[in-house]
Amino acid sequence: MANSTAYSFINVSATLDGQTVQGLWDGDDAIVVTQGADAGTGLVGADGSGIFSISADKSAQISVKVQHTSPTHRLLMQKHKRQQALGSVAAAFPFSFIDTGSNEGGSSDRVFIMTKPTDSKGKNAVVREWVLWTADWNAEIPNNG
Template identity: 60%
Template sequence: MGTTSAYGYVNTANTVDGQLIQGLWDGDDAISIAPLGDKGTMLIGADGSALFSVSANRGATITLRLMHTSPTHRLLTQKLKRQQALASSVAAFPVTAFDTSSGEGGTGDKCFIQSAPTDSKGTNATVREWVLVTGEWNPEIPNG
């Protein structure tokens, strides 16, 4: 027998430096987390034997797509100025993305800004895409 569940963004807890992420752009990918690399590689020897090497890479990119009026856009702009001024690990900040219904998500305790958004003006408002990076993303195990 199948199970029925529901998803709603209101059942998520997403923060940058302890502050709720606000002013997200429209779409199904307003927040996305991607591993920095493969989780491992397979090597097949000349005789057909196999060896799998597990990667130690636990890094991830966290992409936030925000409106230009977003308080989080303002916060990240301030963090970018701090990161550029200090150029040290003191500028790192935590990020959390978590679905409270499914248990899916994770945290990065030491995140940095990898790329800042393009600032464009025209007929319509445009997305402000921030890409954050962490060397250690700690994913949660989703509920069963």
């Protein structure tokens, strides 16, 4: 018999510095984590023998898309101001997200604001995309459905 599963964003929760991320933008890419490097690099020598070098890079960029009226957008504006004022590791803050249905997600104790969103005004509301960066992303191991 075929195996059936389901997905709902209702099962996804994210926290930023201990506060629930609120006011996410619409779409399939409200939260996106992009690893900083490939898991490794393969090399094949002239005689055909190979070696795989495993990367120690655990960095990641985390894109969080929110509405301009989002409390999370306001919090990130405050965090950016603090980051600029301190200019040190003390400005880092924790971020995590989890899909409780599959256990996919991850966390980091120290993220920094890498890119602020553009501020655009016009006929319709426009997304505010924040890009966070961490040197140590800890991915969760998904369930087997």
